Amino acid sequence: MHLIMSKKKKNLPDIHWLYEASVQNVDTDLDFGKRVYQKHWKRKPLTVREDFCGTAKLAARWAQRNKLHEAWGIDFHQPTLDWGVKHNVSGLTDQQKKRLHLVCGDVLEAETPKVDMTFALNFSFCVFKQREVLREYYKRVYQSLNEEGLFVMDIYGGTESIMAKSDDVREIPGLTTPDGMKIPDFEYLWEQADYNPINHDTTCHIHFKVPGFGRIEKAFTYEWRLWTLMEIQEILLEAGFAKAEVYLHDFDDEGESDEIFRLRKTYENVQGWVAYVVGVK
Ligand SMILES: C[S@@+](CC[C@H](N)C(=O)[O-])C[C@H]1O[C@@H](n2cnc3c(N)ncnc32)[C@H](O)[C@@H]1O
Known part of the structure; x- marks a missing residue:
């Protein structure tokens, strides 16, 4: 997992909260x-x-x-x-x-x-x-x-699962974690970076964009056979x-x-x- 923030922001929300x-x-x-x-x-x-x-x-x-x-x-x-x-x-x-x-x-x-x-x-x-x-x-x-x-x-x-694409964005309602951190409504981005039609291998990433915190690039990466x-x-x-x-x-x-x-x-x-x-x- 790689955390590359577009800007340095402190107290980044834990990616497990965003994932769940x-x-x-x-x-x-x-x-x-x-x-x-x-x-x-x-x-x-x-x-x-x-x-x-x-x-x-x-x-x-x-x-x-x-x-x-x-x-x-x-x-x-x-x-x-x-x-x-x-x-x-x-x-x-x-x-x-x-x-x-x-x-x-x-x-x-x-x-x-x-x-x-x-x-x-x-x-x-x-x-x-x-x-x-x-x-x-x-x-x-x-x-x-x-x-x-x-x-x-x-x-x-x-039909779209077997192509590279990165336009899958969903708005996720914000939440307050049990330790009191307020996470605002944020964006979940699903990227299908690669798909090989010969063996069905695919590489996918989850990115998040959280207002006030920035973009969390490749929060999760998956190497799968579809x-x-x-x-x-x-x-x-x-x-x-x-x-x-x-x-x-x-x-x-x-x-x-x-x-x-x-x-x-x-x-x-x-x-x-x-x-x-x-x-x-
Ligand atoms: C996509 S997450 C699933 C998390 C959660 N259960 C869900 O449904 O969203 C995949 C999880 O599988 C675990 N994992 C991958 N291969 C595994 C294996 N062979 N045995 C046990 N855990 C494995 C990883 O550590 C990771 O936590």
Whole structure:
């Protein structure tokens, strides 16, 4: 991660706050998983694992939501986990903290007790660029699940996902951090710097522009293989999942996602979409 500010400004907001506010909506993700879990297994899920958990916002929220819930989070980057413990876990009650377990490890190796739902969000599994490695990861997820288990991941696509572009700007509502820092409304900028049509490798950056603080260039950079929906479904089945399902949104009058995710078999080849892909054990 590189922080190159256009002007030197002090007290720059922590990029993790900006990231969480821009790209995470953990209640929407958890509600989606719960709804699909109940559809398949006719009961409420109780245990959740968040792979590539970063600041563990989703795992912490699951532990917080119900006293019967228990959650695990896995990430191999200890400083990000530490940030999550400080900012997402410290506000939990002692009981909630006891039901949250953070593991510093590689998702290809780490062991956890079996859970009802495993999540891998914000396209994180795209770090695995070889089919064999992705299949190995999916096999490990399969093993991490109870017999009544569900794996939820997300992926983006559309005609504009396979081109270099840097015009994706969203205005994000400001926030006040728990330690009292006021962050004004700011801009989230998604740049697809490079896409190689031969192997689907893509390099993407997240930049932020915060009024009064300046531009935070390349706050986060990702080197991914942009997997297709069909590849993901096939590899889930190869890894042992009984079913692979794709849930996609429609569009509102402004052409934005309506955020209602429905099971789809066909879809218009639009400019951009974000799908949940579900593996049913
Ligand atoms: C895009 S962030 C996802 C953060 C958050 N969970 C979300 O949904 O927005 C990717 C995270 O995956 C972690 N990561 C990448 N490869 C990993 C691996 N093989 N095992 C564990 N964590 C990994 C990185 O340290 C980083 O925190």
